[in-house]
Amino acid sequence: MNMKEFIAKPAKPAPSSAAGPVAWMRENLFSSILNTACTVVFVAFLVSIIPALFDWFFWSANFAGATQAACVGDGACWVFTKAWFQQLMYGSYTDGELWRVNICVISLFAVIYAATKLPKDYRNKIAIPLFLVLPFIWIIILNGKLLGLEHVSTDYWGGFALNVLMAAASIIVAFPLSFLWALGRRSEMPFARTVCVILIEFFRGVPVLALFFMGSVMLPLFFPEGTNVDKLIRVWIVLILFMSGYMAEVFRGGFQAIPQGQYEAADSIGLSYWQKNLLIILPQNIKISMPNILATFIMLFKNTTFLLIIGIFEILSTTQAALTNSNWLGGHSTEGYVFVALLFWICCFSMSMISNSIERKLETSHRN
Amino acid sequence: MTTNNQATKQKIEKGENIIVIEDMNKWYGNFHVLKDINLTVKKGERIVVCGPSGSGKSTMIRCINRLEVFQQGSLIVNGIPMIDDVKNIESIRREVGMVFQHFNLFPHLTILENLTLGPIWVQKKPKEEAEATAMKYLERVKIPDQALKFPGQLSGGQQQRVAIARSLCMAPEIMLFDEPTSALDPEMIKEVLDVMIELADEEGMTMICVTHEMGFAKTVADRVIFMDGGEIVEENTPHEFFDKPETDRLQLFLSQII
Numbered sequence: 001m002n003m004k005e006f007i008a009k010p011a012k013p014a015p016s017s018a019a020g021p022v023a024w025m026r027e028n029l030f031s032s033i034l035n036t037a038c039t040v041v042f043v044a045f046l047v048s049i050i051p052a053l054f055d056w057f058f059w060s061a062n063f064a065g066a067t068q069a070a071c072v073g074d075g076a077c078w079v080f081t082k083a084w085f086q087q088l089m090y091g092s093y094t095d096g097e098l099w100r101v102n103i104c105v106i107s108l109f110a111v112i113y114a115a116t117k118l119p120k121d122y123r124n125k126i127a128i129p130l131f132l133v134l135p136f137i138w139i140i141i142l143n144g145k146l147l148g149l150e151h152v153s154t155d156y157w158g159g160f161a162l163n164v165l166m167a168a169a170s171i172i173v174a175f176p177l178s179f180l181w182a183l184g185r186r187s188e189m190p191f192a193r194t195v196c197v198i199l200i201e202f203f204r205g206v207p208v209l210a211l212f213f214m215g216s217v218m219l220p221l222f223f224p225e226g227t228n229v230d231k232l233i234r235v236w237i238v239l240i241l242f243m244s245g246y247m248a249e250v251f252r253g254g255f256q257a258i259p260q261g262q263y264e265a266a267d268s269i270g271l272s273y274w275q276k277n278l279l280i281i282l283p284q285n286i287k288i289s290m291p292n293i294l295a296t297f298i299m300l301f302k303n304t305t306f307l308l309i310i311g312i313f314e315i316l317s318t319t320q321a322a323l324t325n326s327n328w329l330g331g332h333s334t335e336g337y338v339f340v341a342l343l344f345w346i347c348c349f350s351m352s353m354i355s356n357s358i359e360r361k362l363e364t365s366h367r368n
Numbered sequence: 369m370t371t372n373n374q375a376t377k378q379k380i381e382k383g384e385n386i387i388v389i390e391d392m393n394k395w396y397g398n399f400h401v402l403k404d405i406n407l408t409v410k411k412g413e414r415i416v417v418c419g420p421s422g423s424g425k426s427t428m429i430r431c432i433n434r435l436e437v438f439q440q441g442s443l444i445v446n447g448i449p450m451i452d453d454v455k456n457i458e459s460i461r462r463e464v465g466m467v468f469q470h471f472n473l474f475p476h477l478t479i480l481e482n483l484t485l486g487p488i489w490v491q492k493k494p495k496e497e498a499e500a501t502a503m504k505y506l507e508r509v510k511i512p513d514q515a516l517k518f519p520g521q522l523s524g525g526q527q528q529r530v531a532i533a534r535s536l537c538m539a540p541e542i543m544l545f546d547e548p549t550s551a552l553d554p555e556m557i558k559e560v561l562d563v564m565i566e567l568a569d570e571e572g573m574t575m576i577c578v579t580h581e582m583g584f585a586k587t588v589a590d591r592v593i594f595m596d597g598g599e600i601v602e603e604n605t606p607h608e609f610f611d612k613p614e615t616d617r618l619q620l621f622l623s624q625i626i
Contacts (some may be wrong), residue, residue, distance in 0.1 A: 264435050265472035269486040269538060270461040279485065283476045362476070 068328050080332040081339045084322040088339070091158015091313040097150055101161045104138045108168050116357060132176070135169035135236075154232040158313030160343055166314070167301040170239035177240065178247030179285075183277060185248065186255060196248070203245030208303050211238045216310045235307060243300050250292040254285035287362040294355040298348050315340055380446060386411040386542060386574055387432065392441035394427065401427050402438065403598040409576065411541070414568050416585040416606075417578045419595035420621065425578045428595070429544045432576070433464040446541050462490065465535030469547040471527040473519035479506070479530050480515040486538045498537070505533040509563050525556030529563050536567075543567070545577040557581070564588070580625065586610065594618045 029039045060075025063082075071077035081088065090101050111134060115127040145151045184196030203211070215238035216231055223229060258281060266276040286293070308317035319336045322328060380386055387409040394402040401424050409415060417425045430436040432445060434457050443450040446463045450456065474482050483502035487493045493501075506512040509529035511522075519527055528548055535543060545564065549557045561584050567573050568588050579585070585592050585606055592609040594602040594617075602609070602618050613619045 259470075259472075261468055261470050261472035262474065264466075265468065265474070267435060268433055268461060268464070268466040269534070270458055270490040271486070272458070275489050279489065280474055284474075287476065 068330075071332075076335050076338070077332060078335065080322070080328060080335050083328075084318070087159065087318050087322060088315055089159045090161055091318055092156045093158065093161075094150060094152050094156060097144070097152060100141050100144065100149070100152075104141055104165055105161055107134065107137070108165070112354065116354070116361065131172055135172055138165055138169065154230050157232065159318055160315040162307075162312070162314045163301070163304045164347070166236065166239065166304050166307070167297070169236060170243050170300060171297050173240045174243035174247055178244040179251055179282065181244055181248035182251035182255065185252060199241075200245050200248045203241045204249065205245075208238075208242050209306055209309060211242055212306060212310050214238070231310075232312065235310070235312065239300065239304070242303075243296065246296045246299075247293065250289050250296055251285055253292065254289040255281070257288045258284050283362075287359070290355055290359050290362070294351060298351060301348065301351075302344060315343070380411055380541075382412045382572070383410050385409070386413075386446055387576075388442075388444045389428075389432075390442045392428075392431065392438050392443060394424075394431065394436065394438040394440075401598050402431070405441070405600060407593070407600065407603075409542075409574060411574055412572045414575045414588050414590045415577065415593060416589040416591075417576065417593045417595060418580060418582075418585065418621075419601075423595040424598040425595045426546050429546060429576050429578055432542075432544060433461050433466055435466075462538065463541045464544060465538055465540035465542070466544045467528070467531050467535055467546065467548045469550050471519070471524070471531045471551075473527055473531055473534070475519050478516050478518055479511075479522070482519065482530060483534050483537045486534070491538070501537055502533070505536045506530075508536070508566075509533045510559075523556060524552045525559045528552065528556075528560045532560075532563055532567070542574045542576070545575065545579065547578050547580070549579065549581055582610070582625065594621065596621075 030036045056075050058075075060073050062071050062073060062075065062077045062079050064070060065079045066083055067079070068077075070079045086098070090098055093101055111127060111130050115123055115131070118127055140146050142152060142157060143154075181196045181200055184192045185200060187193050187196070212235060215234045219234055220229070262280055262284065263276065266280045271279065304314060305316040307314045308320070311317075313321075319340055323333050323336055385408050387407070389405055389407040392402055392405040393400070405428060407428075417429065419425050427436055431438050431443065434450060445460045448456055448460050448463070450460060473479075474485070477485065480499060480502055483505065484495065484498040487498035487501060488495060503512055503515065506515055509532060511526055511529060514522055514526060514530075519530065522530065532548075548564070549560050552560060561581060564575075564577070564584070565588055568575055577584070577589075589606050591603055592606050593600055594609070596617055602613065602615055604614075609618075610622065613622060
């Protein structure tokens with residue numbers, strides 16, 4: 001039998017009519033009268049504001065000098081942030097011992113870097129356990145007593161480093177804790193479920209400021225007489241619990257997005273409850289929840305500035321202290337707060353980038 | 369517990385009862401899904417279950433490895449009674465492999481990791497041994513070259529063959545198939561059926577298969593079961609089943625699908 005042979009047609013390149021910058025602008029900026037008007041107004045706005053901003057930030061700004069006397073002209077006086085830089089970053093931490101704070105911050109980034117770059121086996125066996133002990137290592141290093149270094153009391157810990165380390169230490173503990181709470185909330189055991197629902201709803205429903213006050217003022221009343229838990233530790237616990245309440249709900253959303261078939265397949269292989277949840281469900285849940293986990297973490301990171309209210313010298317309270325210093329009185333608050341805002345923005349933006357890269361790493365397949 | 373299991377394992381020879389279901393009843397709320405199910409399966413037997421959708425056929429085989437819980441009746445799998453005890457449930461699940469309509473591969477793990485997960489974590493085998501077994505079964509289902517890919521990169525037929533291999537890696541006594549070809553493109557159904565036929569012929573595996581592939585039922589099954597409304601309406605050899613249906617309900621069903 002002589003059959004006609006089927007030959008597939010070769011693929012042709014796409015037509016180029018829509019390419020080029022002019023076509024792009026016509027499409028995106030000037031496609032209609034309304035669109036054109038928006039573009040013109042927005043460009044006019046930028047033209048009017050950008051030169052003034054640059055002028056304030058750079059051209060008319062003062063960089064040289066060390067005292068308020070160096071602040072002349074209309075622009076920003078970055079001498080202020082320069083003079084107070086150490087205070088803003090490290091608080092009142094002992095002068096010669098700042099390397100200890102640096103080690104803690106660097107160790108955080110080193111472990112994050114390792115966790116994103118190491119192959120999977122090492123990541124699970126080294127980076128993740130390391131993460132979990134990191135907060136305790138920080139406490140030992142910063143305190144210094146155990147290592148035979150100079151003892152620095154938590155009263156002197158502060159500055160932006162404290163914001164960063166406090167937020168990181170909280171999420172590190174809150175991460176596993178919130179996963180447990182979320183599992184508990186789905187549990188078939190009424191006791192576990194009730195306890196977890198109460199915990200989650202309480203710590204999610206009460207404002208974080210109220211929790212801080214409870215942690216710093218009320219909580220000590222419940223401790224037995226004579227015990228003295230450090231204020232910073234109490235605040236750390238409050239942040240962990242607050243964060244866990246939010247994250248547990250994030251994880252709950254992730255659980256609901258995982259197809260029922262994944263649980264059934266894990267069951268049919270004979271995996272135990274914990275094997276199923278840690279090996280099959282948790283990795284998929286993290287992938288689904290990553291954007292929300294990051295949003296929650298950024299919220300927590302920014303909330304660390306509330307510590308100022310209960311008298312902990314994080315960056316916002318050091319800024320205020322600097323602004324009311326008798327040598328620097330008179331109108332540096334813009335520089336001070338812009339500097340704080342920039343620091344936070346840089347950190348949060350970097351976290352977005354890191355989480356995007358993690359998401360891409362976890363993107364192994366389409367759902368089936 | 370393990371010594372107990374081995375003792376029962378040795379007792380059951382080919383031709384002896386490996387699954388015994390007696391008077392099984394199940395409700396979803398007030399809805400009676402399984403009504404007085406009685407079914408005995410001998411070791412090495414190949415059973416095909418068919419029936420209209422909503423007839424309870426999937427629910428019945430999902431009760432066998434307790435993906436569903438039944439309220440009345442008894443079930444004994446490979447000598448182990450199904451009772452509300454984690455140890456019993458786990459040992460039954462170790463004897464029973466299951467293949468799902470939607471494959472249910474773990475999307476975050478490679479094909480090889482999908483296959484070795486059970487042997488490593490449940491059977492506590494060394495990684496090298498588990499990987500060797502996994503490769504053996506991947507060759508059996510004819511896709512050893514896909515071992516390091518992720519499930520999302522495979523076609524539906526390939527994914528289903530991986531799912532079969534994943535169950536086989538646990539060396540089960542019984543394989544359950546829950547509409548294994550229903551979610552596949554027509555061109556891929558045959559490659560999955562071929563693997564199942566090979567499994568039946570060469571391994572002598574005890575199989576219960578819920579399917580609408582009547583060709584498969586005719587060539588492979590020792591017995592065909594027809595379910596409707598939560599009951600087993602008819603069970604017979606394929607020859608009798610297709611040529612001389614006893615009830616009008618089965619006759620109607622057959623006339624509509626063939």
